[in-house]
Amino acid sequence: MAKHETPLLDQLESGPWPSFVSDLKQEAESRAKNEKNMEYQIPVDAVDDLLGVLELSYKHGRTHWKHGGIVGVFGYGGGVIGRYCDQPEMFPGVAHFHTMRVNQPAGKFYTTEYLNNLCDLWEFRGSGITNMHGSTGDIILIGTETRQLEEVFYELTHTYNQDLGGSGSNLRTPADCIGQARCEYACYDTQAICHELTQEYQDELHRPAFPYKFKFKFDGCPNCCVASIARSDMSYIGTWRDEIxxxxxxxxxxxxxxxxxxxxxxxxxxxxxxxxxxxxxxxxxxxxxxxxxxxxxxxxxxxxxxxxxxxxxxxxxxIGNDRGCSILVGAKAPILDGAQMGSLLVPFIKVEEPYDEIKEVIENVWDWWMEEGKNRERLGELIKRQGFQKLLEMTNIKAVPQHVQEPRSNPYIFWREDEVEGGWERDVVEYRKHHQR
Amino acid sequence: MDIEESKKIIVEKLTKKSKTKSKFYLKDFYKMIPDEKPRAVKNLVNQMVKEEILEYWSSGSTTMIGLKGVGKQASAEDEA
Missing domain, CATH: 3.30.70.20 (Alpha-Beta Plaits)
Known part of the structure; x- marks a missing residue:
């Protein structure tokens, strides 16, 4: 017998697609039965209460969640998102219901044993509800209490060799496609660079460094399976220079x-x-x-x-044999300004260890954005505000025809006076000798 | 600028504003130490959090920073 009546949620199960409501009910029932005899560290009826608060939100047409506060575990400034229910008496199981973001392995390769262990850990110390994977790419562990955060983090890092991901004004967890491991279209090793940059920029990933969020995503080819062109501030899309x-x-x-x-x-x-x-x-x-x-x-x-x-x-x-990637910048979803797709910054670059050229582009872009970006301004918005030409200047990249979508449609590349023979000044008297007004 | 002096300036400025404002964007700290590069200030601020002089507060999407113990606390977010 369900703890709360949920007629509105039940309706969602009637559609042709698998429903998250059915999943939640299954989990609620499994926790109530507790066939593995687990000593649940958060209320056993957390999932029942989650269904209840969601039903109430549907009924009222407004949320009953508050968010904010907690950022992570000790020493970290990201990876945990504080969630609190604003009806704790009615739904005590979800009064504190924080989300944990866990850095997914590059390419999202897991063993069954690993997934079983992760689920068991989360049943034990959390609600048992996961999101594989969140739109950031992370493994999302949904719902636990504050005192469980350090415990889960300890287990993740010491037993499962896994780290927390990014949240807040940090570098977000870099995400990549399955790449050369399984795909013949991959023009570079997406997993290698994703892993390398994750390691290189650990400080930016775990502690706030920027005016707002910053995302890297790596697509091995222009099919863009991780949709980097639409979702990341800096998108790496595999391409080739020679012939198909x-x-x-x-x-x-x-x-x-x-x-x-x-x-x-x-x-x-x-x-x-x-x-x-x-x-x-x-x-x-x-x-x-x-x-x-x-x-x-x-x-x-x-x-x-x-x-x-x-x-x-x-x-x-x-795909051709002379392979590398294009770097696009400035994509984002519509929070402050409208949604934007990435703009091409580097038409072609070889993707080879130790990736020094790529790191140079990244750090130049960051330096500019950290200096000039307003609070909560994404890179794409800064590019719109100060101009693509400014970005080229700051990254020491020369303007090339590939930067222009088509002649006269995005003419953001202008000559400076010192680049034009004779400059801007002219002798009007001399000019008038040959041209009537 | 000397690190200890920079820390002192940050604490002074935050204390002065603490009656009206308890949480600040990272960018606000750049203005407090204008001679330093943003990256150096960022590192200093994160160091001060580690030393428990400052603390983070995050909405999940944006992170703010304030003097430890000043303003609403993460542990009290569930209170009205």
């Missing part, structure tokens, strides 16, 4: 129907025979491909690495 490799025989295999397109991803329905013209050539955003006389040709200079052709015919087309 074409296997002419495999192209014929696709055209002849021997190889399923999109690696068979759309095989649940009969879409008819594969039409290379309609499904690949006509969909190329730059029109840089042609298929004639049974031959596929690509004008690589025009290619913008949209990945569509490679996704459709992965056995016939492969």
């Amino acid at each position: 490799r074409i296997d002419a025989e495999a192209v014929k295999g696709y055209v002849g129907g021997e190889i399923p397109s999109n690696a068979g991803a759309h095989s649940g329905r009969d879409w008819g025979p594969f039409d290379i013209q309609k499904e690949v050539i006509d969909l190329c955003p730059t029109g840089c491909m042609i298929y004639e006389n049974d031959e596929l040709k690509i004008n690589n200079k025009e290619c913008t690495r949209c990945m569509h052709c490679i996704n459709v015919m992965p056995r016939a087309l492969r």
